[in-house]
Amino acid sequence: MDWARLVAQRAAGLEASGIRKIFDLAATLKDPVNLSIGQPDFDVPEPVKETAAAALREGFNRYTPSGGIPELRKAVIARFEKLHGTRPEDVLITSGVSGGLTLALLALVNPGDEVLVPDPYFVSYKHLTGLCGGTPVYYDTYPNFTVKVPALEKLVTPRTKVILAMSPGNPTGACLDDSTKRELAEFARRKGLALISDEIYELFTYGGSADRSLLAYYPEGTVSLSGLSKTASMTGWRVGWAVGPKVLIDQMTKLQQFTFVCAPSFAQKAALSAFESDLSAAVPLYRQKRDFLVQGLRSAGYEVNEPGGAFYLFPRVPPKYPSGQAFVEEAVRRELLLVPGNVFSERDTHFRISFAAPDAKLEAGLRIMREMAR
Ligand SMILES: Cc1ncc(COP(=O)(O)O)c(C=O)c1O
Numbered sequence: 001m002d003w004a005r006l007v008a009q010r011a012a013g014l015e016a017s018g019i020r021k022i023f024d025l026a027a028t029l030k031d032p033v034n035l036s037i038g039q040p041d042f043d044v045p046e047p048v049k050e051t052a053a054a055a056l057r058e059g060f061n062r063y064t065p066s067g068g069i070p071e072l073r074k075a076v077i078a079r080f081e082k083l084h085g086t087r088p089e090d091v092l093i094t095s096g097v098s099g100g101l102t103l104a105l106l107a108l109v110n111p112g113d114e115v116l117v118p119d120p121y122f123v124s125y126k127h128l129t130g131l132c133g134g135t136p137v138y139y140d141t142y143p144n145f146t147v148k149v150p151a152l153e154k155l156v157t158p159r160t161k162v163i164l165a166m167s168p169g170n171p172t173g174a175c176l177d178d179s180t181k182r183e184l185a186e187f188a189r190r191k192g193l194a195l196i197s198d199e200i201y202e203l204f205t206y207g208g209s210a211d212r213s214l215l216a217y218y219p220e221g222t223v224s225l226s227g228l229s230k231t232a233s234m235t236g237w238r239v240g241w242a243v244g245p246k247v248l249i250d251q252m253t254k255l256q257q258f259t260f261v262c263a264p265s266f267a268q269k270a271a272l273s274a275f276e277s278d279l280s281a282a283v284p285l286y287r288q289k290r291d292f293l294v295q296g297l298r299s300a301g302y303e304v305n306e307p308g309g310a311f312y313l314f315p316r317v318p319p320k321y322p323s324g325q326a327f328v329e330e331a332v333r334r335e336l337l338l339v340p341g342n343v344f345s346e347r348d349t350h351f352r353i354s355f356a357a358p359d360a361k362l363e364a365g366l367r368i369m370r371e372m373a374r
Pocket residue numbers: 038095096097098099122166169170198200227228229235239240
């Protein structure tokens with residue numbers, strides 16, 4: 001077989017995620033200090049597991065409607081209205097936020113269209129845009145990882161369709177403040193662009209309240225994506241949602257019918273009970289972890305922003321290392337797993353730390369990073 005001829009360019013042209021490469025390296029180490037993981041270090045809450053198990057036992061194992069089970073659709077809208085003060089027009093239950101991103105981009109991007117993508121970005125933004133035949137056009141958010149809205153002006157062309165935004169962000173944990181969101185929404189409205197707002201960390205914030213959705217600022221043009229991978233640690237269960245204008249949600253639902261079909265049935269049932277469990281115990285613990293690392297890294301000379309949400313830090317590598325990649329390779333040699341910044345960026349000057357890890361691991365990791373900066 002000549003697979004080189006058969007495999008499509010859209011697959012062959014993709015590089016495996018840099019995170020996967022770190023995982024492969026990690027597999028060769030016995031007990032590394034692993035600060036590379038993008039999920040909370042607590043398990044799915046017990047009542048959520050019970051609901052899922054009951055659903056499986058009761059035979060709730062068939063296809064659900066493509067749009068999601070009615071009670072969950074209703075609950076997502078009600079939850080959104082309660083958190084963000086705006087009632088979205090429509091909802092689609094997706095296979096995680098990844099599913100929502102895929103469907104939103106498929107619904108909006110024609111070959112040749114341009115998507116404004118924040119740099120640093122969540123890894124899939126770049127590749128999903130490419131899979132749809134679109135071109136990612138990066139807007140730089142260094143050094144403080146917020147959106148400089150006036151700088152977007154010169155990036156917009158007649159082919160621009162979408163602005164992708166996230167708050168809190170991965171890999172930076174940065175949150176957009178109220179005035180930046182207002183300005184971004186105004187800009188998108190003036191240019192007639194769709195906003196895809198990735199809000200998966202909306203409840204993982206250290207300011208004491210949920211991060212307000214961009215949809216509240218620009219309801220007629222925003223699709224807001226969120227889900228339970230992070231807030232209920234349900235990464236493997238694949239439940240998320242997209243809320244926004246009915247016209248767009250209808251198109252996404254149609255595409256879901258021919259791709260994902262529906263989000264997992266038992267996990268949709270479990271999602272309802274996940275809404276009842278809350279993060280109020282976890283977030284203060286994560287805040288302590290954040291503070292511990294930010295202080296420890298700064299006192300060792302690292303340049304690092306204090307993130308307003310999520311569970312990542314994105315420090316600059318010390319000047320003696322030529323790149324993020326070089327820094328992370330050295331860290332891995334010292335049995336500390338991190339992710340190089342070039343996985344999330346067109347630059348290679350930073351690295352990502354996940355502080356969703358036990359305190360002892362954070363202490364061990366900090367010790368290694370302190371030695372590396374010396
Ligand atoms: C910013 C961001 N968006 C989307 C995702 C994907 O989430 P899901 O598991 O819901 O597909 C992640 C996961 O790391 C993320 O960090």
